[in-house]
Amino acid sequence: MSKRGGGRIFLFLFLVSLSAVAAPLPAPPRPTKYVTDLAAAIPADRASALNEKLASFERETSNQVLVYVDRKIPEGTTLEEFANAAFHAWAVGQKGKSNGVVFFLFTVDRKMRMEVGYGLEGAIPDARAHRIDTEVIAPLLQKGDVAGALDAGTDAILAAARGEPYKGTGATTAEARVSMPSNGDGRLLVIPLFFIGLLLAGIVFIIRSAKRNTRGGGVSTWGSSSSDSSSYSSDSSSSSSSSSDFSGGGGDSGGGGSSDSY
Numbered sequence: 001m002s003k004r005g006g007g008r009i010f011l012f013l014f015l016v017s018l019s020a021v022a023a024p025l026p027a028p029p030r031p032t033k034y035v036t037d038l039a040a041a042i043p044a045d046r047a048s049a050l051n052e053k054l055a056s057f058e059r060e061t062s063n064q065v066l067v068y069v070d071r072k073i074p075e076g077t078t079l080e081e082f083a084n085a086a087f088h089a090w091a092v093g094q095k096g097k098s099n100g101v102v103f104f105l106f107t108v109d110r111k112m113r114m115e116v117g118y119g120l121e122g123a124i125p126d127a128r129a130h131r132i133d134t135e136v137i138a139p140l141l142q143k144g145d146v147a148g149a150l151d152a153g154t155d156a157i158l159a160a161a162r163g164e165p166y167k168g169t170g171a172t173t174a175e176a177r178v179s180m181p182s183n184g185d186g187r188l189l190v191i192p193l194f195f196i197g198l199l200l201a202g203i204v205f206i207i208r209s210a211k212r213n214t215r216g217g218g219v220s221t222w223g224s225s226s227s228d229s230s231s232y233s234s235d236s237s238s239s240s241s242s243s244s245d246f247s248g249g250g251g252d253s254g255g256g257g258s259s260d261s262y
Contacts, residue, residue: 035067052244055245059171062166063168064100064173065101065154067154071107073111080255082104092253093248103115107146112133112141113259114257177247
């Protein structure tokens, strides 16, 4: 092999290794709920109750607190890297406030991390996050009471987060987005729909008039569409979003929090 060929191979391998190091860490998909249990460690009713408690807390304070449970930390990353990448990808907390917290628990690795957003670092500094982990959550985890540990831990997190004077709007970010589309899209959509409706009404009127003229005022068959319309509206009303859905508000984290074992 020539020196030039060997140099090209070396350069290629160097670039591949460099790109692998520089590649961003993959983050898990954004959760749809405040509580994610991939380890099946929490009874369904307890997870649902905890989920609603965290949704209510966002409605009251605008703070977003999430719980994420899995069995093992993904290979090729550290607990801190994974937690920070997930926090960024999920945009936990409100934009401009970054008032979010995510508590990560890995049951097989027996590790946990509390990742705290910029806006709550004053109320939950690293030392306080560590105390909640080790004094509130860890003792219950050591007894095998995962649901109890998460209940007690989130209560401590919520109590600490109230130290910041953030106020909620009475709705979660997910609820606000369902009721009012962002960027005024709903208002912009009304105008073309109005004119389309007028056009369709005009067409229906013309056709019905023509039918009356040709059939001598016979009964029109267009009235049957009303039953279809009412059926569709009842179906669409039953597909409303759950009150416990989660949607990130645009928050960020600088890596504050605490990593602990139990």
